[in-house]
Amino acid sequence: MSKDLKFLVVDDFSTMRRIIKNLLHDLGYTNVVEADDGKTALPILQAGGIDILITDWNMPGMPGLDLLKAVRADPKLAKLPVLMLTAEAKRDQIIEAAQAGVNGYIIKPFTAETLKEKLDKIIAAMGK
Amino acid sequence: MSNLAVLKVEYGAYVEALTEALAREDEEAFFTALDHIVHLREPQMFDEIRKLTGDLQTALERFSIESRLVDFAENEIPDARARLAYVIKMTDEAAHRTMDLVEASGPLAEKTAREAAALQETWKFMRLRLPAAPDFEELGRTMDTFLSDTQSNCEQVRRNLAEVVLAQGYQDLTGQIIRSVMKLVDELQKALSELRELSGGVVEHAQLGERPPEGGPVIPGVTKGEVATAQTDVDALLSGLGV
Numbered sequence: 624m625s626k627d628l629k630f631l632v633v634d635d636f637s638t639m640r641r642i643i644k645n646l647l648h649d650l651g652y653t654n655v656v657e658a659d660d661g662k663t664a665l666p667i668l669q670a671g672g673i674d675i676l677i678t679d680w681n682m683p684g685m686p687g688l689d690l691l692k693a694v695r696a697d698p699k700l701a702k703l704p705v706l707m708l709t710a711e712a713k714r715d716q717i718i719e720a721a722q723a724g725v726n727g728y729i730i731k732p733f734t735a736e737t738l739k740e741k742l743d744k745i746i747a748a749m750g751k
Numbered sequence: 752m753s754n755l756a757v758l759k760v761e762y763g764a765y766v767e768a769l770t771e772a773l774a775r776e777d778e779e780a781f782f783t784a785l786d787h788i789v790h791l792r793e794p795q796m797f798d799e800i801r802k803l804t805g806d807l808q809t810a811l812e813r814f815s816i817e818s819r820l821v822d823f824a825e826n827e828i829p830d831a832r833a834r835l836a837y838v839i840k841m842t843d844e845a846a847h848r849t850m851d852l853v854e855a856s857g858p859l860a861e862k863t864a865r866e867a868a869a870l871q872e873t874w875k876f877m878r879l880r881l882p883a884a885p886d887f888e889e890l891g892r893t894m895d896t897f898l899s900d901t902q903s904n905c906e907q908v909r910r911n912l913a914e915v916v917l918a919q920g921y922q923d924l925t926g927q928i929i930r931s932v933m934k935l936v937d938e939l940q941k942a943l944s945e946l947r948e949l950s951g952g953v954v955e956h957a958q959l960g961e962r963p964p965e966g967g968p969v970i971p972g973v974t975k976g977e978v979a980t981a982q983t984d985v986d987a988l989l990s991g992l993g994v
Contacts, residue, residue, distance in 0.1 A: 639922075641847070642917060646913075731920060
């Protein structure tokens with residue numbers, strides 16, 4: 624059931640999107656779409672059908688934190704689980720993301736185990 | 752005469768007039784006296800401004816003569832930007848190429864592991880029917896080991912390939928660092944251009960000596976002069992030289 628989940632992966636580096644896609648594939652999640660910043664991600668989210676959002680923070684255009692805030696401010700998307708996967712590692716930033724309502728926070732460079740652990744937690748909380 | 756005595760001679764009468772006007776509450780007389788004082792001060796102020804302007808001009812001239820900053824702003828900084836952008840492009844291509852190969856290799860390892868597992872089943876069954884000759888006994892054991900090793904090795908290859916993919920994350924991290932340096936370089940260029948404008952065209956190109964040729968890989972759009980872009984170019988050039 625949970626393997627049908629649809630992911631949106633947002634990162635300005637195509638290498639990183641591909642890495643995350645590969646890891647999700649290894650975990651059995653094959654339904655993955657991509658966007659390269661918050662601006663291109665929002666219409667995809669608003670069109671509906673995305674179950675989990677994985678986003679980078681530092682992106683030109685619309686950064687991940689702004690995307691997270693936009694998601695939480697949109698009544699239709701407000702409950703969407705958001706996992707932040709970023710090189711931003713300052714304590715203040717992590718707190719800021721938490722206050723904005725992030726569901727998980729992974730610091731780059733990361734391991735496949737970390738991604739699996741955080742995703743399992745998010746999915747368990749989704750009750751699927 | 753001391754400085755103070757000079758001031759008394761120059762300003763004394765006006766200061767008195769100023770005080771008296773205030774005491775009389777005579778506004779017109781007050782401003783007349785004040786205007787005299789201001790007129791006395793003005794030449795000094797202008798002198799100072801003139802001196803400051805002169806200093807600034809000298810500083811800006813020195814800036815053009817003694818430094819290569821103008822050349823930095825106009826040529827080297829855009830070059831530096833192009834170099835950094837090229838690094839991002841190269842690492843991006845290398846990371847994707849690596850992942851292309853990993854994605855092509857993973858299924859091969861999986862297929863080999865699957866086929867070894869299937870063969871192992873058949874082999875277990877067939878082995879019981881082999882003639883009880885010592886040679887066959889030896890072959891049987893070798894085959895057992897080979898088939899089970901094939902499966903575990905393929906599994907290890909698959910895990911290694913997953914790590915190879917994850918390691919390509921360096922491209923994102925180094926790319927982000929390079930981008931922040933590019934931003935810094937942009938700001939430096941802007942600051943230098945502003946400084947140049949401020950000088951009102953006083954700052955000209957510094958007299959540059961011939962710069963030594965730079966080493967390192969060819970950067971398209973940056974590396975000057977004729978360059979070999981492929982080994983065939985090198986071979987052709989060398990054979991033309993009789994090497």
